[in-house]
Amino acid sequence: MEFSFSSSASKIVHSTAFTSLESGDALMIGVACLLVYLAIWKKFEPLLLLPMGFGCLLANVPMSMMASTDTGGLLNFFYQGIKHEVLPPIIFMGVGALTDFGPLLANPTTLLLGAAAQIGVYMTLIGAVFLGFNMQEASAIGIIGGADGPTSIFLASKLAPHLLAPIAVAAYSYMSLVPLIQPPIMRLLTTEKERKVKMEQLKPISQTVKIIFPVAVTIVCCLMLPGVTPLLGMFMLGNMFRESGVTARLHETAETHLINIVTIFLALAVGSSMTAESFLRLETLKIIALGLLAFAFATAGGVIFGRIMCKLSGGRVNPLIGSAGVSAVPMAARVSQKVGAEEDSSNFLLMHAMGPNVAGVIGSAVAAGVFLSLFGDASTSMDTHAALAPIIGNPEPGMQAVATVVEAIKQ
Amino acid sequence: MEASVSAAVSVSALAMSVIFMVLIILIFTIKLLVKLIPYEAPPAPPARKVSAASSQPEQDDQVAAITASLAAHMGKRPDEFRIVNIQSR
16 A cells, blocks of 8 residues: 555545534534533533533534434434333333322322413414424424423424424423523412412321322323323333332432433433434424423413412412422422512422422323324334344344253253 | 314314313322321331340449449549440440
């Protein structure tokens, strides 16, 4: 092989990614840096936005093979976890392991606040259709109002995978902005007297009820809306680990190491889908605007229903806890506590707000299930084995080999 | 899939109804569970026996021996202090 300094230098220069860097890539690298900045210096959901921003950075380095669409690339492998609905349900299992349903069980009517807050989902759906999205895309955008990242990713990957990146970014960005978005709406929609309402102390709940509840929710919800079983089923499994009292190690793993590991994979995979082609579009701006609308309407829906419950209960329900129905556990409950404490520092709403908060998680999962029932195409839902075959290979030869060995041992 | 705003409104109304229906079923399920399985406060922990150790003859001997050693070490009379608790490691 002939070697000359100039030709080799020229070859090295042409092999750098600079030669392939386009304006769109450069802009997306800027977006990635912005996400990293927001995560580190503004503390906007750093556990998610930091890996997501870095995944975006990696995906937009030309020739790096790190985009979600680069078959054989590292992040393409992680992306299969979203594509085949693996990662969001595992996150939900961790969330279930972290969730205490005690406040909800002590005051089950707060489930209605979790349902009312889903109004944000449907107002956004209508808004998205008005802006020209089709019904499946509008459903995936609308679920941003559920303020639940894994649910948004789960639904987007099923109904509108091409919009996954902007939906995930909008969902997580606005979730981190809940303390800024919600308080003005809460103050606007409630009177000072209502904000000062003190609620009765919650009654203790039997441990047996706490154990039976996840099973009951799984049976009721998953039979009615089977499409949501991966999310809700894993959520309730995680909670069973917590409440059963016999799986301390599984509980600890689910609520710490597992959820952390899967969060890294999920956020990197979402970041890897943020390429210039998928993100630098007019739709992204529309989705970001609709996301804000979703959060605002969800908060308003919860607070207004809280006011109705306040009136019906003779002033025993503080309407501020309604805003916690948007999910975003536990930040939305903390906002209810903070706004309530601003009016009366001796008013402790946190535990009362945790009821609608976890009801919001169930409510947004049910909303996703309704969308899947209406718009999920059964014909596109692949057999799990067929879906995983490209990743794990065909397990049949392995099974045959095991059977041969077993047979040989028997002989 | 073609979409119109009126269709979106219909879908929203239907979906909200389904969500409320599912969650109302859950409310009644919870109320039934709580009614059938009421909370029972856990039994109070047994009261701690403070002076149980000193009532045993073997430990009395140990207390006497430790008291004498400490008195000699500190240069005090044995009745000037009292050992109230011995914990084994």
